[in-house]
Amino acid sequence: MSLSRPPLGERSTLLQMNHVEKTFRGNIVALKDMNLTVNEGDFISLLGPSGCGKSTALRIISGLMQPTAGQIRWTGGQSKDDLGVVFQEPTLMPWARVVDNVWLPFRLRGISYNEVKDEVLQALKLVGLEKFQRAFPRELSGGMKMRVAIARAMVTKPRLILMDEPFAALDEITRHKLNQDLLALREAIGCTVIFVTHSVFESVFLSDRIVVMAARPGRVIRQLEVDAAYPRTEEFRTSAEYAAHCREASDALHQAIGEAA
Amino acid sequence: MSITDTGTETPLVDQEELDRARREKIMRMARWLLPSLVLILSVLAWHLYVTIAEVPHYILPGPGLVAQKMVEDWPLLWPAMVITGRLTLLALLMAVAGGVVLAVAFTQSKWAEMSFFPYAVILQVTPVVAIAPLLQIYIDNAFMAALLCAWIVAFFPILSNTTIGLKSADHNLEDLFSIYGATRWQKLRYLYAPTALPFFLGGLKIAGGLALIGAVVAEFVIGRAGTGLGLASTLLEASYRFNFGRLYAALILISVMGVVIFALMSTISYLALFRWHESALKRE
Incomplete structure (x- = not known):
């Protein structure tokens, strides 16, 4: 079920953030006037230094946090089935086997395992862990745990997957591999992703749009398009095109850090 | 457990591993033997003390x-x-x-x-x-x-x-x-x-x-x-x-x-x- 994504300018809107602000304890501005349009099929990276409000933006989109001002508008309204999430930690239930961890989003909707067995096993197969379905999380490596978390996020085929620095704690080799696999997954299931990262290289490799943010107060300072074609392979990492985009994103990031300092 | 690269199926066990296996075996036995020995010796000492010192049974029975x-x-x-x-x-x-x-x-x-x-x-x-x-x-x-x-x-x-x-x-x-x-x-x-x-x-x-x-x-x-x-x-x-x-x-x-x-x-x-x-x- 491969999905042909329309080009960037012709995608239908999934959600819009309008003048979203978040203030803590009355005077700490975590997020200032954020406007963002997320389209169906987008892979958007939120790139910025720590304290720039990336995670706050993600929490507001996920509904865990209410904005102080502004609003988020989902096309066709929002239901709790719309989201999948991957955190920086794999965040698996240590007492549950891999299959049961992936089944969780369905289970919380009151759907029995037998009804969704195929979906759960399919998701595990997509992340390459079908052989480990009976394992407990402690038996898996860090990268494998993260794959389970990704399988859990996409098993319900949500309209939007939020990823909060999911690969930050992994080693470089595992990280590259997971970057690749994530893109392959996206081709396979056609999901929309918002990906928080502080790595320029990762954001360029993965996304078709990069939202560069600055800190104090947290805000969007630039939006870049990475128009390189998918599927992107390891060769893309060494291409001139990749280097040019990295330079552009890197400059924007330096500007973000410079403005904050 | 490793296999030698010459293709033979005898596991390669060096002296160190043999020693470790032996130590573990002794430890397993000692875990039961030592407390049992202490128990037997204590009961024996108790018995000897009561008998030799002629402790009356309403103070300490044997x-x-x-x-x-x-x-x-x-x-x-x-x-x-x-x-x-x-x-x-x-x-x-x-x-x-x-x-x-x-x-x-x-x-x-x-x-x-x-x-x-x-x-x-x-x-x-x-x-x-x-x-x-x-x-x-x-x-x-x-x-x-x-x-x-x-x-x-x-x-x-x-x-x-x-x-x-x-x-x-x-x-x-x-x-x-x-x-x-x-x-x-x-x-x-x-x-x-x-x-x-x-x-x-x-x-x-x-x-x-x-x-x-x-x-x-x-x-x-x-x-x-x-x-x-x-x-x-x-x-x-x-x-x-x-x-x-x-x-x-x-x-x-x-x-x-x-x-x-x-x-x-x-x-x-x-x-x-x-x-x-x-x-x-x-x-x-």
């Missing part, structure tokens, strides 16, 4: 006399042990039920916790020996009074451990459950309860021992009224009659009960956790 009393008085000791055992297990079961229900109530409702937690603490810190005589006055049935007494001692570790456990859930998992729209019940059932399990089991181990202590204290105080409760009453009565052989027999049986309860709780804990929890994992 091991032979204790063994003899154990057999002779078995028709008396066994029913007493059953009573104490029933008292301890019932108190423990009630402590589990009460402790868990209260812990869930406390974590589900801040108001409940704020209102009642201080009183749970007061109940815990007031020495049970001081309450027991009162219970005896207000509750006609001696067994019920003793049960309540043992329960008061045993329930607090379950309550406090389970409460901490229920509050120890991974914050990201809590967020995840919220994002997926989990109900309060679902969070409790699928997140907080499994998180609390290792804490609860830790509390259970302590509560098992405390239930026995509570039962013994209750029998000391309440059984004095001639109601003829279990082992501890038997022990006390034997001391009044200078029947020290029976006293020691009863004491040994109480210890055995304590050991059995601890072993039982440890086994339950291991069976519940060995698949996933760090505390039950063998490390390489």
Whole structure:
């Protein structure tokens, strides 16, 4: 079920953030006037230094946090089935086997395992862990745990997957591999992703749009398009095109850090 | 376990590994042999001391006399042990039920916790020996009074451990459950309860021992009224009659009960956790 994504300018809107602000304890501005349009099929990276409000933006989109001002508008309204999430930690239930961890989003909707067995096993197969379905999380490596978390996020085929620095704690080799696999997954299931990262290289490799943010107060300072074609392979990492985009994103990031300092 | 690259199937075991295997074997045997040896030597020393120093049996009976009393008085000791055992297990079961229900109530409702937690603490810190005589006055049935007494001692570790456990859930998992729209019940059932399990089991181990202590204290105080409760009453009565052989027999049986309860709780804990929890994992 491969999905042909329309080009960037012709995608239908999934959600819009309008003048979203978040203030803590009355005077700490975590997020200032954020406007963002997320389209169906987008892979958007939120790139910025720590304290720039990336995670706050993600929490507001996920509904865990209410904005102080502004609003988020989902096309066709929002239901709790719309989201999948991957955190920086794999965040698996240590007492549950891999299959049961992936089944969780369905289970919380009151759907029995037998009804969704195929979906759960399919998701595990997509992340390459079908052989480990009976394992407990402690038996898996860090990268494998993260794959389970990704399988859990996409098993319900949500309209939007939020990823909060999911690969930050992994080693470089595992990280590259997971970057690749994530893109392959996206081709396979056609999901929309918002990906928080502080790595320029990762954001360029993965996304078709990069939202560069600055800190104090947290805000969007630039939006870049990475128009390189998918599927992107390891060769893309060494291409001139990749280097040019990295330079552009890197400059924007330096500007973000410079403005904050 | 490695295979040599010449293709032969003999595992390559070097001297170091042989030594380690031998050491492990000795350690396994020593784990049983050493305590057994200490036991035998102690009993022997006890016997020799009593015989050589001619200690009168109403001061310290020899091991032979204790063994003899154990057999002779078995028709008396066994029913007493059953009573104490029933008292301890019932108190423990009630402590589990009460402790868990209260812990869930406390974590589900801040108001409940704020209102009642201080009183749970007061109940815990007031020495049970001081309450027991009162219970005896207000509750006609001696067994019920003793049960309540043992329960008061045993329930607090379950309550406090389970409460901490229920509050120890991974914050990201809590967020995840919220994002997926989990109900309060679902969070409790699928997140907080499994998180609390290792804490609860830790509390259970302590509560098992405390239930026995509570039962013994209750029998000391309440059984004095001639109601003829279990082992501890038997022990006390034997001391009044200078029947020290029976006293020691009863004491040994109480210890055995304590050991059995601890072993039982440890086994339950291991069976519940060995698949996933760090505390039950063998490390390489």
